[in-house]
Amino acid sequence: MTHRSVAAEAGLPSSAATYYFRSLDDLLTAAMTSVIDAYAEHLQAIADRGGGVDELAEFIAELLRDHRERAVAECELYLLAARRRSLRPAALRWTALVSQALAPSAPDDATVRAAVATVDGVMLHALLLDEPPNASDIRSTLAPLLATACGA
Secondary structure, eight states, rough: OOOOHHHHHTTTOOOHHHHHHHHHHHHHHHHHHHHHHHHHHHHHHHHHHTTOHHHHHHHHHHHHHHHHHHHHHHHHHHHHHTTHHHHHHHHHHHHHHHHHHHHHHHHSHHHHHHHHHHHHHHHHHHHTTTOOOOOOHEEEEEEEEHHHHTTO
């Protein structure tokens, strides 16, 4: 990826990307921040209503069903954060928001971390499938983890 290729994809002059973003890391960080900002309000609302697997499963199913190409790009950015330190704060913000949404359903921080890792795995795996999982599929993946941890 180059500034030139980004400007071409956006239909702008090649200088436009370098005018707004000094480096590729700046551009990628802005993209990742924009993605997380788009989800923050919804995930915060789930947490504010007491959180839970049902609402989060619906949200993720909608992302995977209705916004697949965007979800692929977002996963690529998320994984790129492993190589580019500048992307990590935005990537970790996603983790924090999902953690908040799941926290009311989990008895402790370790269970929340396991559930967040499961959500990330479900999303990545879903992008490999021709047919994305529905909310019920996602719920059935997460619920046993939380039920076991809660002693149910």
